[in-house]
Amino acid sequence: MPPTIVLNYTLHDPPLTDEGHGQCTVLRESLKQRLEGETDIAIVVSPLKRTLQTALGSLDWLIERGIPITADAGWQETSAKPCDTGSPVSKLAAEFPSVDFSGVDPVFPDKTSPAGSKYFPTRGAIIARAQSCLRSLYQRPEKWLIVVSHGGFLRMGVSGWWFSNSDYxxxxxxxxxxxxxxxxxxxxxxxxxxxxxxxxxxxxxIGSGLREDEEEPVSAP
Incomplete structure (x- = not known):
């Protein structure tokens, strides 16, 4: 019998599973080979627990060399469901002390009030956020910019390509x-x-599958 997979969208900011940590090990070895000898690098990460753990689990060898790792709320996932909503920065900073959270948008993790409108799960907001993220990257001086983000946002807002878990x-x-x-x-x-x-x-x-700004959100199953 094939395994039964149950998606639980109600978990708030869930961490990686054991399988996810194992995938980080494979990703780590591939990136080490790909970036061998490179030093002009910066790491940008979505401030959700699973992306922070992915960054630390696959890029620790760069961080130990002094490569900066910076959290940026712009790279968080698209939906406002609990699983895609972050934790308070104070708690994240205590749990992930090697990450620089100083530049995280003060409105984070709000994605539902008017103050957090730039993070709304709508087509206009997501595409605008993706463009803001790309323009911010473009201004950086480093040769290699490693972004640890989420498949939905990377596909629908940023690149137009699917990303399997832990692939790059x-x-x-x-x-x-x-x-x-x-x-x-x-x-x-x-x-x-x-x-x-x-x-x-x-x-x-890009933008396909996203609801328009005037549409009502669809509840998770």
């Missing part, structure tokens, strides 16, 4: 933030199936 893709910027055109990414041919070869090779249209 490598992109270059296409265009300039000095124009009014959206900032886009061009993927390396070597990661079209994911850096671990575990992701689908079929892209999707």
């Amino acid at each position: 893709r490598i992109f270059d910027f296409d265009g300039s933030p000095d124009t009014e055109l959206p900032l886009k990414l061009v993927q390396w041919e070597s990661t079209v199936a994911g850096g671990l070869g575990q992701s689908t090779t079929s892209p999707v249209e």
